[in-house]
Amino acid sequence: MPSFLFYLFAAITLGFGLNVILARNPVTSALSLAVSFVGLAALFISLDAYFIGIIQILVYTGAVMVLFLFIIMLLDIQKEEAKRANTAAVIGGVVLAVVLTLQVAAVLGVFKEGAVTTEQRALSMEVASKREDVAQVKTIQKDLAAGTLPDAKLMGMTLFEQYGFHLQAIGLLLLVGTVGVVVLSKRESPGKPVV
Amino acid sequence: MQSLLASFDLPLLIASLIKIVFLVFLVILPMVAYSVYAERRVSAIIQDRVGPNRTGIPLTLLGFKKDIQIFGIGGLLQPMADGLKFILKEDFTPRSVNTFYYWLAPCLTMVPALMTAAVMPFGSELDLSWAGLGAPFKMVIADLNVGPLYMFAISSLGVYGIVLAGWASNSKYPFLGGVRASAQMISYEISLGLSIIPAIMIFGELNLGKMSAYQDANGWLLLPFWGEGLSLSRLVLLVPIVISFVVFSISLFAETNRTPFDLPECETELVAGYHTEYSSMKFALFFLGEYAAMIIGSGLAVTLFFGGWSIPFGPWLSEWTGLQFHYEAGNTPFYTGLLHIGTFFAKIVGCIIFFVWVRWTLPRFRFDQLMKLGWLVFFEVALLNVFLTALLLWLVPLK
Amino acid sequence: MITLNHYLFVSGALFALGLAGVVVRRNIIIIFMCLEMMLSAANLALVGFSRFRVTDGLPDYAAHSLVFFTITVAAAEVAVGLAVIVALYRTRQSVEVDTITRMQG
Numbered sequence: 001m002p003s004f005l006f007y008l009f010a011a012i013t014l015g016f017g018l019n020v021i022l023a024r025n026p027v028t029s030a031l032s033l034a035v036s037f038v039g040l041a042a043l044f045i046s047l048d049a050y051f052i053g054i055i056q057i058l059v060y061t062g063a064v065m066v067l068f069l070f071i072i073m074l075l076d077i078q079k080e081e082a083k084r085a086n087t088a089a090v091i092g093g094v095v096l097a098v099v100l101t102l103q104v105a106a107v108l109g110v111f112k113e114g115a116v117t118t119e120q121r122a123l124s125m126e127v128a129s130k131r132e133d134v135a136q137v138k139t140i141q142k143d144l145a146a147g148t149l150p151d152a153k154l155m156g157m158t159l160f161e162q163y164g165f166h167l168q169a170i171g172l173l174l175l176v177g178t179v180g181v182v183v184l185s186k187r188e189s190p191g192k193p194v195v
Numbered sequence: 196m197q198s199l200l201a202s203f204d205l206p207l208l209i210a211s212l213i214k215i216v217f218l219v220f221l222v223i224l225p226m227v228a229y230s231v232y233a234e235r236r237v238s239a240i241i242q243d244r245v246g247p248n249r250t251g252i253p254l255t256l257l258g259f260k261k262d263i264q265i266f267g268i269g270g271l272l273q274p275m276a277d278g279l280k281f282i283l284k285e286d287f288t289p290r291s292v293n294t295f296y297y298w299l300a301p302c303l304t305m306v307p308a309l310m311t312a313a314v315m316p317f318g319s320e321l322d323l324s325w326a327g328l329g330a331p332f333k334m335v336i337a338d339l340n341v342g343p344l345y346m347f348a349i350s351s352l353g354v355y356g357i358v359l360a361g362w363a364s365n366s367k368y369p370f371l372g373g374v375r376a377s378a379q380m381i382s383y384e385i386s387l388g389l390s391i392i393p394a395i396m397i398f399g400e401l402n403l404g405k406m407s408a409y410q411d412a413n414g415w416l417l418l419p420f421w422g423e424g425l426s427l428s429r430l431v432l433l434v435p436i437v438i439s440f441v442v443f444s445i446s447l448f449a450e451t452n453r454t455p456f457d458l459p460e461c462e463t464e465l466v467a468g469y470h471t472e473y474s475s476m477k478f479a480l481f482f483l484g485e486y487a488a489m490i491i492g493s494g495l496a497v498t499l500f501f502g503g504w505s506i507p508f509g510p511w512l513s514e515w516t517g518l519q520f521h522y523e524a525g526n527t528p529f530y531t532g533l534l535h536i537g538t539f540f541a542k543i544v545g546c547i548i549f550f551v552w553v554r555w556t557l558p559r560f561r562f563d564q565l566m567k568l569g570w571l572v573f574f575e576v577a578l579l580n581v582f583l584t585a586l587l588l589w590l591v592p593l594k
Numbered sequence: 595m596i597t598l599n600h601y602l603f604v605s606g607a608l609f610a611l612g613l614a615g616v617v618v619r620r621n622i623i624i625i626f627m628c629l630e631m632m633l634s635a636a637n638l639a640l641v642g643f644s645r646f647r648v649t650d651g652l653p654d655y656a657a658h659s660l661v662f663f664t665i666t667v668a669a670a671e672v673a674v675g676l677a678v679i680v681a682l683y684r685t686r687q688s689v690e691v692d693t694i695t696r697m698q699g
Contacts, residue, residue, distance in 0.1 A: 003595060003596045006596045006600065010600070010604045013604060013608060014604065014607055014608060014611065017608055017611045017612070017631055018611055020611075020615060020624065020627055020628065020631065021611060021614060021615040021618060021619060021624075021628070026621060026623055026624060029624050029627060030623075030627065033627050033630070033631065036631070037634065040608075040634055040637075040638060043601065043604065043638060044637075044638070044641050047601070047641050047642060047644075047645040047653075048645055048653060049641045049644070049645065049653070049658060049661075051658070052637075052641055052658055052661050052662065052665075055662065055665055056634075056637075056665065059665050059666075059668075059669050060630070060634070060665070060668075063669065064630065064668070064669055064672045067672060067673065067676055068623065068626075068627060068672070068676070071623065071676050071679065071680060072623060075680070075683050075689065077621070077623065077689055086618075086620065086692075089617055089618055089620070090618050092617055092618075093613075093614040093615070093616075093617035093618035094614060094618070096610075096613055096614060096617055097610040097611060097613060097614035098610075100606070100609070100610040100613060101606060101607050101610045104602070104603060104606030104607070104609075104610070105603060105606075108599045108602055108603055108606075111599060111602075113598075114597060114598040114599035114602060114646075115597050115598070115599055116597055116598055116646060117595040117596060117597050118596065118645070118646075119595070121645070121646050121647075121648045122648075123648060123651055123652060123653065124648075124651030125651060126651065127650055127651035128650055128651035128652045130650075131650045131651075131652070154652065154655050155655060155658055155659070155662070157655075158655035158656065158658065158659050159659055159662065162656070162659070163659050163663075166659075166663060170663055170666050170667065173666075173667065173670055174666065174669075174670050176670075177670035177671075177673050177674050178673070180673075180674050180677070181673050181674055181677040184674070184677035184678060184680075184681050185677045185680060185681070
């Protein structure tokens, strides 16, 4: 990937991420986060993680952020007034963020193993097509031999062969979550206290 | 600057740009305009009327006796007149709206619909060696290995436009319309996504181009009568495929907010739904965005179930006539490449006519019926269909 | 050229932004959004490490699986969390965290 695209998408991710915090209007925050996630998805794709990138857009931008937007609109949450900002919290937050960023930068400065480019760690479909685990699945091997990265298929292979149990646990979690949401959002009869 | 330029793959960039211009500006946008015209003419036929049949080249303005009708078909210039009307109308912005989002919303409905076109394989290959260009060009803008997922992901962004239009208008009816539309779109996305899984299981592919190529060689999913399609397995698999096609196409109606599921703009209840407060070109963008989504949706349906760009009975026809009508990687003649592009768009036109036909035939659902249908019927049917396909694939495996 | 450290820095900065948001903002919905941002930052680091840990020509798909699980869990979390916020709003008519002090001793 041309490096300027990396800077572009990193700027989109971080810039709109910053706007989430700065915006007074919650709708602006939610939309900024959606755009930020699109930028993040582009970064994922630049790391050859097509499936994850697309899932990021599908789940986060397409569903989660819409949910946020819905709640904000339905509860009709208004803009916050500027004067009510808590000065101590603002200063604390900014200092925390700056210190953390500086710390990350300092650690990365001495992290020599991180100074590798994608070219130095190039993916090789030719080598990959000779892997043992890949040889069992014909369609993946065919794609690799043709020189393309069958990202979604490899992802599926990993998920179902190594993390089958985890996948089911996640499925159960989603089910429990769904039931939980229904229970929580059911209106209680007027007599009972809700919280 | 030099290294920046060097980091681009310039031929690829130029080829992509040409494809984008061709697909979006020369095909999809005119198609959108003309599907509005088709809608009016077909509805007129269904209702035993004439429809718009007068707009031609307006020579009467210059003092001639008659307007010229192109090809003798009345009203072929109607979309141009419509467009002109939209541009010339007053662009009114109500006072109480949130201006920024009010302006953003129409763009957000149109752009995602057009962006999904990027992974749509609208033809096999175009062999331009006669023009001195070496390798044949793939007729798809981005040959992604996660094609259908990309389409779902990007088209799910379309919901933002509708939600924002409803909210920014700051008025009751648009808000209700926006909430309805987005609830509907999110619910039906689930059955839409689940319904194509049986097809993907049969292809064993997530690349739309390869899906088309498979169907070109082995028979369309819904018409498996050549190549390997004549096997027992494919015939048995027709059962889940028909189910998934029915679920898919009906969900597509809901997803694109078309009748019988056009609840978001249900006139009797909600005036015009989320675009009540919009006028002029901004309204037109919503209107056209809906048609663009419809075309892209038809494109997905065609690619998954009707063989994409493949010519029906291609291998047979090739044997029969001596000309090559089927796709062969890297060895497809120029005329076949063109024919494939034509076939693809012909199929889409067929789908659009179907959309229009349904719209003017069926009455509108009630909103609770729509939600019930989506969550209690289609969701389960699509899910069970996945298991059915898996079972059948296990019992009678494909070659 | 773009190295792993570039990605890790973006990830760290995004996490810091999320953290700052959680501390600074008092609207519970925006705090929740910032939590999502921090989760995504972690995802970026994971995907980055996975891409640069090439074994036999392929990235490490175990990390991708972990990201997949994170995204799924986050989706479930958001659904439940927003339901809680709605329930909270019904009783309190407010989404400011400062107003929710009933449990304070």
